[in-house]
Amino acid sequence: MxxxxxxxxxxxxxxxxxxxxxxxxxxxxxxxxxxxxxxxxxxxxxxxxxxxxxxxxxxxxxxxxxxxxxxxxxxxxxxxxxxxxxxxxxxxxxxxxxxxxxxxxxxxxxxxxxxxxxxxxxxxxxxxxxxxxxxxxxxxxxxxxxxxxxxxxxxxxxxxxxxxxAYQAEIEFARSESPLKKQTDIHNSIFKEARRISKLDIQTFDQLYDLVIKHPEYDEELTEVVGKSGYLYMMENDLKENPWHYDSKLFLKHYDTYASRIYAISEIEKIEIPINRSLSSSIQGMKTLILEYNRKFFKQELELRKKIKSFSDKRLKTIQEVSSTIGI
Known part of the structure; x- marks a missing residue:
């Protein structure tokens, strides 16, 4: 392979x-x-x-x-x-x-x-x-x-x-169940319900936001759809599945060699730093939507983005602590 x-x-x-x-x-x-x-x-x-x-x-x-x-x-x-x-x-x-x-x-x-x-x-x-x-x-x-x-x-x-x-470990990882599939399934379920409610061809979050803006009568029902989808709890699922990304002691135990620790830190930094930066502007953008339209849907989205930012902060703090511990 x-x-x-x-x-x-x-x-x-x-x-x-x-x-x-x-x-x-x-x-x-x-x-x-x-x-x-x-x-x-x-x-x-x-x-x-x-x-x-x-x-x-x-x-x-x-x-x-x-x-x-x-x-x-x-x-x-x-x-x-x-x-x-x-x-x-x-x-x-x-x-x-x-x-x-x-x-x-x-x-x-x-x-x-x-x-x-x-x-x-x-x-x-x-x-x-x-x-x-x-x-x-x-x-x-x-x-x-x-x-x-x-x-x-x-x-x-x-x-x-x-x-x-490919190494055998890489082949096994590639064939293992992806956590992104769960996220995909959640996204698809939200859009499916939005199409059912609105009778419109909603395919993206941008279209969903536009629907909430133009049709305040759907605000409460769509807010409930997202709340029941599991979308709001993806971060808790990540914490459950990867607890070592949120605790430096567990991180050092899980990645038990210097090389694996360096690699894991590098990968998390590559992914997490740009996400963390974009979340700040995303939070501000949602606050603007709330001020202009005052929808429950956007208030729920704001709280979710704040939560995602807090989890991202924890992951970055963890690798900072690990870096200090191993002397890099």
Whole structure:
């Protein structure tokens, strides 16, 4: 088994993959492409893609491949200053449903240029629309691209030597249950209920916020939906599943070698520091919405973001204490 050399990746890279699964072979045959799936790397081990579960963020460490040629990494040659706009688009689409019909339409010889279902995504559309949102047209038809359209884009270069053999522990981790699946299921349940209540095609949190603003009559019911979904208690679940990230003594016991401690500290810093910074502005933004619209929904969101910030503070404090203890 092989895995991507994470240090070879940088923010904004596009990852194309394939496998020997029946679905992957069918997609490649239908689209006449070398690969079957596309993803957008966001840095800090995180990528965003659109598969059957919709648009969601995932961990690059959970990807392993049978053969080195099962993965390709493509990098934008110029205009890298536009990557923040691409990331903003990608994150705004988290939760958007997948459309099999639209994905199949990408392989039609006489495919349209305008999306038939603009509020739905599939993997290659998600990636090319993200770049198009920043004025970068990777392909001729960014609504219905196939994987080879991205692979052959003149605006991208293909990287070499981007995989290595995976250790057994890495393979086991990749195959273990992901905590992000629980988060995905919660997000999807919230949007499903929002669609039921409003009879509108709610696919993202931005659309959900807009719904609450324009339709105060849904405020109380949507607030209750979120409250019952488990969305408000994801941090407590993380504390239960990873208590060593919140207690320096447990951290030192769990990561029992110097090398593993250094690695864990580095990974937490990469993920946690930018999250912590963004939460501060996110909290202020929610306060502004409350002042302007005074919705219960936004008040609940504010309390959640404050809680997430407090848990983030605890994780950062823990690695600071560990760093001091081990002398780094």
């Amino acid at each position: 092989y895995k991507i050399i994470k240090d070879s990746l940088i923010y904004g890279d596009i990852i194309l993959i394939k496998s020997d699964s029946r679905l992957s072979r069918k997609i490649r045959d239908k689209s006449n492409s070398e690969f079957s799936h596309a993803m957008l790397y966001m840095g800090n081990s995180s990528y965003i893609d659109s598969d059957g579960g919709g648009v969601q963020a995932n961990n690059i460490e959970r990807l392993v491949f049978e053969q080195p040629e099962d993965v390709a990494v493509l990098r934008l040659i110029n205009n890298r200053e536009k990557l923040p706009q691409i990331e903003s688009f990608a994150r705004s689409k988290i939760g958007t449903e997948y459309s099999l019909r639209e994905a199949i339409g990408a392989s039609d010889e006489n495919k349209a240029f305008e999306a038939m279902e603009p509020n739905r995504q599939f993997c290659t559309r998600f990636v090319t629309q993200a770049y198009n949102s920043a004025g970068i047209n990777l392909v001729d038809n960014y609504n219905y691209p196939i994987p080879d359209d991205i692979l052959n884009s003149k605006l991208l270069m293909r990287l070499e030597d981007i995989v290595r053999e």
